[in-house]
Amino acid sequence: MAACLGRGRSGFGEWQGGAAKSVHSGELGCVRGRIRGAGLGASRWAPRNLPPLPLSPVPLHTVYIPGPLVFLEHPMQICCPACNQMIVTRISYQPGALAWLSCGGLALVGCWLGCCLIPFCVDAMQDVQHFCPCCNAFLGVHKRL
Numbered sequence: 001m002a003a004c005l006g007r008g009r010s011g012f013g014e015w016q017g018g019a020a021k022s023v024h025s026g027e028l029g030c031v032r033g034r035i036r037g038a039g040l041g042a043s044r045w046a047p048r049n050l051p052p053l054p055l056s057p058v059p060l061h062t063v064y065i066p067g068p069l070v071f072l073e074h075p076m077q078i079c080c081p082a083c084n085q086m087i088v089t090r091i092s093y094q095p096g097a098l099a100w101l102s103c104g105g106l107a108l109v110g111c112w113l114g115c116c117l118i119p120f121c122v123d124a125m126q127d128v129q130h131f132c133p134c135c136n137a138f139l140g141v142h143k144r145l
Contacts, residue, residue, distance in 0.1 A: 069139075069140060071089075071128070071130050071139070071140040071141060071142040072128075072142055073091075073128050073142050074091070075088050075089045075090070075091055075130075076088070076089050076130065077089075078139070080132040080135065080137060080139065081137075081139075082132060082135050082137035083132060083134050083135040083137070085132075085134050085135075087132055087133055087134055088133070089130040089131060089132065089133070089139060090130070090131045090132070090133045091128050091129065091130055091131075092128070092129045092131065093123050093126040093127070093128060093129075094126060094127050094129055095119075095120050095126050096126055096127030096143055096144055096145065097127075097143070097144070097145040098119070098125050098126070098127075098144040098145040099119040099120055099125045099126050099144075100119075101145065102119035102125055103116045103117065103119050103120065104116075106118070124144075125144065126144065127141055127142065127144055128141065128142040129141050130142070
């Protein structure tokens with residue numbers, strides 16, 4: 001049910017019995033219920049029954065969320081998010097965009113008889129994937145291009 005609080009010349013609307021009541025009787029607000037607080041001497045703010053504050057402070061737990069991890073072309077020492085072990089990553093080389101673009105560029109230049117496949121044999125032209133040596137989870141990739 002959409003709530004409507006009437007705002008009249010003499011004050012703000014208030015909640016009563018599950019429906020909002022208008023403070024000013026001549027206003028088209030919520031139609032149900034009786035009008036409470038109308039008149040010149042009515043308070044603008046209706047008193048609320050608030051729950052008491054807790055006596056003891058609630059303990060807060062600080063959670064640190066690390067930023068994005070940047071992987072490099074060599075093995076790194078990190079804490080594996082899958083097994084929570086301090087590890088040195090195991091790396092694997094896979095052809096990426098740089099290897100494919102270099103192959104296409106060499107083929108366009110005229111090295112199409114097999115020389116264009118050299119970028120797939122050079123580790124410095126390929127992307128580096130990092131894995132956990134304990135649980136074999138994929139951790140991230142270093143893209144050359």
